Amino acid sequence: GAGVSQSPSNKxxxxxKDVELRCDPISGHTALYWYRQxxxxxxxxxxxxxxxxxxxxxxxxxxxxxxxxxxxxxxTLTIQRTQxxxxxxxxxxxxxxxxxxxxFGSGTRLTVV
Amino acid sequence: xxxxxxxxxSLSVQEGRISILNCDYTNSMFDYFLWxxxxxxxxxxxxxxxSSIKDKNEDGRFTVFLNxxxxxxxxxxxxxxPGDSAVYFCAASGNTGTASKLTFGTxxxxxxxx
Numbered sequence: 001g002a003g004v005s006q007s008p009s010n011k012x013x014x015x016x017k018d019v020e021l022r023c024d025p026i027s028g029h030t031a032l033y034w035y036r037q038x039x040x041x042x043x044x045x046x047x048x049x050x051x052x053x054x055x056x057x058x059x060x061x062x063x064x065x066x067x068x069x070x071x072x073x074x075x076t077l078t079i080q081r082t083q084x085x086x087x088x089x090x091x092x093x094x095x096x097x098x099x100x101x102x103x104f105g106s107g108t109r110l111t112v113v
Numbered sequence: 114x115x116x117x118x119x120x121x122x123s124l125s126v127q128e129g130r131i132s133i134l135n136c137d138y139t140n141s142m143f144d145y146f147l148w149x150x151x152x153x154x155x156x157x158x159x160x161x162x163x164s165s166i167k168d169k170n171e172d173g174r175f176t177v178f179l180n181x182x183x184x185x186x187x188x189x190x191x192x193x194x195p196g197d198s199a200v201y202f203c204a205a206s207g208n209t210g211t212a213s214k215l216t217f218g219t220x221x222x223x224x225x226x227x
Binding site: 004031033035040041042043044045048056059091093101102103104105106107 | 115117119147149154155156157158159162202204213214215216217218219220
């Protein structure tokens with residue numbers, strides 16, 4: 001596609017439920033990143049994919065968070081047993097290689113009630 | 114440990130004047146720096162970048178200055194326009210291997226008034 005697409009754009013879920021957030025990167029972009037922005041905070045790195053593998057998962061805040069990428073394209077971020085502190089905007093970005101800038105999607109606003 | 118810091122959460126500037134947004138970093142391994150601009154309900158968009166081999170990069174109304182010894186960079190917008198009102202994020206990377214991720218600051222909200 002022309003840009004990075006994220007779905008859903010908004011998600012309200014009850015505490016304790018699992019959620020899946022989807023990212024469709026720009027076609028041909030090998031690197032994919034997940035970040036989140038909590039209220040009043042900067043962009044917090046979560047995980048980085050190069051192709052289908054994740055060389056850097058250091059930002060995942062707990063084992064309730066996991067992500068996968070299939071076919072070198074679509075990525076899914078899964079949060080199990082959501083907590084209120086998981087409420088944030090989850091942003092996905094992709095880029096063609098290390099010498100290129102990120103292109104971000106518009107994000108998924110997750111609200112855990 | 115906040116490796117990239119933007120100490121001013123907000124800034125208000127009159128249209129036509131200069132806007133100066135500041136950013137400090139602590140990791141001496143960072144060698145590539147970027148500024149992103151973010152409007153509400155949109156993802157951040159790339160604005161301008163600078164490599165550590167330079168101390169200045171200019172693109173139209175936007176100039177980024179890098180002071181490596183002080184671990185400080187700044188973004189100058191001249192002249193400021195109302196459409197520049199947004200949140201600006203400073204970001205840095207080591208650009209090698211798994212350090213290719215960007216580390217972002219907390220952002221500065223710029224408001225350009227008429």
